[in-house]
Amino acid sequence: MRARNSLARLSLALSLAGLCSLAAAHSLKPQRAVEGITEYRLANGLQVLLAPDDSKPTTTVNVTYRVGSKHENYGETGMAHLLEHLIFKGSPKYPAPWDEFSKRGLMANGSTWFDRTNYFAAFAANEANLKWYLEWQADAMVHSHIAKRHLDTEMTVVRNEMEMGENDPGNATTQRALAAMFQWHNYGKDTIGARADVENVDISRLQAFYRQYYQPDNATLIVSGKFDANKVLDWVEQSFAKLPKPKRQLKPTYTNDPVQDGENQVTVRRTGGTAQSLAAYHIPAGPHPDYAAIELLNLVLAQTPGGRLHKRLVEEKKLAASVGHFGLALAEPGFTSVSAELAPQASHEEMNKELLAVAESFASQPLSAEELQRARTKWLNDWERRFTSPESVGITLSEYIAQGDWRLFFLLRDRIKAIKLEEVQRVATEYLQRSNRTLAQYIPTDKPLRAPAPSFVQLDKELAGFKPQAAAQAVAAFEASPANIDKQTQLSQLTNGMKLALLAKPSRGEAVRGQLQLRFGTAESLQGQQAAAEQLAAMLSMGTERLNRQQLRDALDAAKVELNVSAQRANQLVLSWATKREHASEALRLIAEMLRQPRFEAAALEELRAQGLTAIQSQRDEPQALASVVAQAALNKHPRGHVFYARNFAEQEQDLKALKLDDLRQFHARFYGADAGQLSLVGDFDAAALKAEAEKLFGSWRATTRFARTGDKASDQPGRVQQVVTPDKQNAMLFGILPMPIDDDHPDRAALQLANHLLGGSMSSRLWMRIREKEGLSYGVGSGVSLRPRDPDSAWFLYAIFAPQNRAKVETALREEVARALAEGFTAQEVADGRQALVNESRMMLAQDPALADLLSRNLYLDRRMDRQQQLIDAIGKLTPDAVNAALRRHFKLDGFQLVFAGDFK
Known part of the structure; x- marks a missing residue:
């Protein structure tokens, strides 16, 4: 009888082992776990951290190498950063990583710092994309080209990035301070490196640096978000375990500055x-x-x-x-x-x-x-x-x-x-x-x-007494599809007409995201009110009638409120915030108090005035800011003071200096009210309780001057090219705007978005591949389409950041690529890849609570539902090359752009 029981137990154990092997083919065992994060280790030394969270349908993958500018030797400054750029140049197996990122809808990048380099990607949860990205990371670890031909084309881009940092007074001052602080340690050297080292880097030394540090025993792979842990561990083992453990031993660093002995x-x-x-x-x-x-x-x-x-x-x-x-x-x-x-x-x-x-x-x-x-x-x-x-x-x-x-x-x-x-x-x-x-x-x-x-x-000593807290409970999954969002969102209206969209859903940490939009006045009543609208928005966080500035800040912190307030032109105020379920009602009460009973103090206005004037001064000779302001001012079709008038820096300064405290009081008394407002909440909250709270706080609040939408139409100013000189700036900027007399209901809506994506809206676009990748003329180049709802006042814009001496090359490349796209059109493969990328990006956006709160708020104002988003996704998925190319040719006119080049063009 005892023997039979033993056999039965053995049979049961073997059956369970077989089930486990079916569920997980990998051999990885947890090394340690802390508050929901579990560590594994491959035989070759790779550290793996898994942080599962099903509350949002997104996945983030990060690979961190323990190498940064600290590890660079004499003559090698900037090497770690150069490698970050060259890794994205691909390998024999993956010749064009950026193309794949764009096609798959991956938001990918890398960064270099003093002690580490990391590469990361975030995307809508997708097992195929996750498996592919893990395979690419494993391949990039040991098989990247790191070739002279790529170094030569990327050199201008790196120099361009270096010049961007040199253009920033704060960045330059900080770098000089660190250089003075550290006598011997590499923390005193800028991560981007010395220009002489970067420009004269020896490719064999760079390859040796890569082989030394880009190895599994010097790296940590982190996967967070929504994923199947066993599948991920299977894929990690399949892709990374085959990499051999290096025979070399990394030596610990030992340089240490003496104590400073004087200022x-x-x-x-x-x-x-x-x-x-x-x-x-x-x-x-x-x-x-x-x-x-x-x-x-x-x-x-x-x-x-x-x-x-x-x-x-x-x-x-x-x-x-x-x-x-x-x-x-x-x-x-x-x-x-x-x-x-x-x-x-x-x-x-x-x-x-x-x-x-x-x-x-x-x-x-x-x-x-x-x-x-x-x-x-x-x-x-x-x-x-x-x-x-x-x-x-x-x-x-x-x-x-x-x-x-x-x-x-x-x-x-x-x-x-x-x-x-x-x-x-x-x-x-x-x-x-x-x-x-x-x-x-x-x-x-x-x-x-x-x-x-x-x-x-001594890390062991410091961590000896460390006791991790209990891991957070798992959160139920939420389907972030337009149909489900529509189904789960409660729409309602307060007594005064204010509209509400409440999407209660599970979220990690009981997080709640909110957005409140207030809309003001008419074109006539808002004449000359831009400065008052902006500074009143800024003053809202400086206290209420009941709470002084510090008390308000303390109250917001106690309610775990992270609040952002912005005035959009003179006729709209947007408040966005994050809080937790237990503080959701208190957060709404504090925001209502800030809006309805702001504290008007002369000292606060003077502080805001000083900050505003300082900001204007810092931007008026900055190429990136100046190019945009000049281009927008060139399209002015309304008189100064109109709600849609684009002010230059001198006009902004004049308005700010003339502003009085009473102007803010009057603006609040005339225009603030919730009757033309929209409130959206997304996350873990009690919808009925917050709806009742909103009625109590805002339901009777009406503006004295009622809101009426101000319509507009695209400017008919002829296109022109302008050059603005910004002395002593090592970086230059191209910014352009093309007005389009259409709205976002135009039949070409989907085709225009895909055409823009292929022309300049992604890291695999024509402009990016020509100007950034092939010729290395720009650190950043691209384009965008802004389709305005209800009004035929949309725009196409483009930009490029470059060294001033490359202005002619940048303009030539821009004109040639636009001409080629218009003449030859985009290929079937480009269109297919672009469709997939845009659909994935749309799904990713719907999984982000802040973006979702913004979209719901805008839908309330426009009387739209989320099914319109699904219609756009469906329309993009059906686009043909003929439709995309026809839309590009109908709407994109390079000669119609206001093109502004700003820089020190000697």
Whole structure:
């Protein structure tokens, strides 16, 4: 009897083993799991992290290599970044990756940083695309061309990207500061590299760098979002396990700067831009226990409006238009910085003095418990948003993998939660001090203070006591199809006529996304009101009648509200926000209070005026901003002050300087109301409760001046080419607009979108492949179609970023590619690939809650349903080459464009 029972148990075990082998052919076993993320390891050393989340039908794949600019030797600066570009040039098996990305609807890219390089793609959940992308990543790891011919064509593109960074005063100033801070460590060198190194790179050294670091034992593969874990592990094993484990051993880095022994000063002088300053300080590496305090101190100093720098420099002293911070958790001892932009007419010397005094004030003005709690709340809210987003969690983990271990992502959160006031105070006084600062000139000092000496971190010791929290519960899947969205969305109307679209559905972390659009006035009543509309929108976040600015910010943080407010022309206000289910009603109440009872204070207007004037000044000689403004101004058909009039920078400055506080009060009294508004909510919420709340908050709120839609039609200005000179700018810009007298109900709607996609709207388009890939003339080139609802006022636009000396080549290539497309048309294969890409992109968009909330809100205004989106998807799927080519020839007239070239064309 005992023998029979043993045989039965053995038979059952064998049966279960057989079932398991059918479910999962892979041999991978979990190494460790933390809060829903599971780690596996291949025999060749590849680390695999799976973060499943079925709440959204999207998948994100990220491969992180532990190699960045830190690993470059003498003469090799910029190599890690060059490899990032050349990986996308393909291999014998995959000769054109960008074509495949575009055809499959993958939103793909790569990035290079100090400690790591990563490659990622996000797409609508699709097993075929996921399997293909894993296979491509495995092949790219060891079989990429890294060829001289590709290096030569890409060189102009990399130089173009380098020049874009040099054009940015803030970027250039930060780079010079880091170079002064680090005597020996490569953190003092810009990731993009020295021009001499990049231009003279030896292809054999670049290939050796690739073979050294692009190996499975130096990489981590992360898959997040919706996928079948067993299938993914099968595919990972099939594609990556065949790569051999390299025989070479990577040596640990050991360069470490000595403690800084006196303050530094750096000055950068250039034409244009806005005066600004930054104060940078050496800090410990990201895994160090003290680093958590640095994260919080950055917020205590630079957060708006409660940060010490904002209060002193912006509100009280009126020395700065804005303040900010920039710091990094790096694998080795790094840096953090605080910065300020000079307010108009303020003293730069006085601003520097106050900037340093506040940053280094903790010894005389200790940190308060309120400051610490406010910063902690903000930081943890931001962390939670990243962790609960399938698209961002995989990318975010790259930075912690680069520091040495992905679990540091959770360890830092736990340290932030647990850190004591006295610990943060100690870190502030030890690191934020004069002798550890880079801003001022060197001055000999009898008894200099010293910051703690930089040191490496023992990860095993730091992680020894780490205990992961329980993983979040799985979220039910949601079918993001137009038909299901229509079926699940509750449409209603408040007493005053305000329209609601409520789509309650499961979401990770009980997330809720909302959008509220208010529409104002008439063309006549809004004459000359653009500046008032813009600044009133900005003032909404600066307090209410009941809550001052800081109290409002604290209330929003307590309700986990991330809010964005923008004025679109003078006749529309858009508020978009994210919150959680438990705070959804409170978020709506706070937003209603901001809208209905804003706090009008003269000091707030002066702050906004200073920020606006500073922004105008920084853009008026910037090629990218100037080209767009000049092109739009050339199409003006209405008088100055009309709601559709495009103002130039001088007019914007004039309006802003003339604005009075009473102008904002009057605009609010006349135009604000919800009777012409639309509210959309998407995510995990109680629809009945929020509908009732909306009725209570907005149902009786009507504008004094009623809204009436202002129609328009396309400009009939003849096309022209203009050249605008921007001295001392190493980067130039082409921007063009073609007015089209059609609306988005035109029969060519679908064909125009596909024609644009093939001409310049994707990374496999004609313009991209000619100007970016083949000739390497531009870092970014493309086109777009904007089809306006209801009015025959649509537009086709195009752009290119390039070095000024390549202007003639860029224009020639543009004209030749347009002429070829018009004459020969797009091929059947191009059209087939484009159809697939656009359909996939449409599905991807419907899976994004912020985009869905925006679409539902616009549909409310236009009295449309989601079935119109399905009709567009169906129409795209049926397009023929003849239909697409005919639409291109009917509508695209290069001679009708307003083409503006802006740059230093010497």
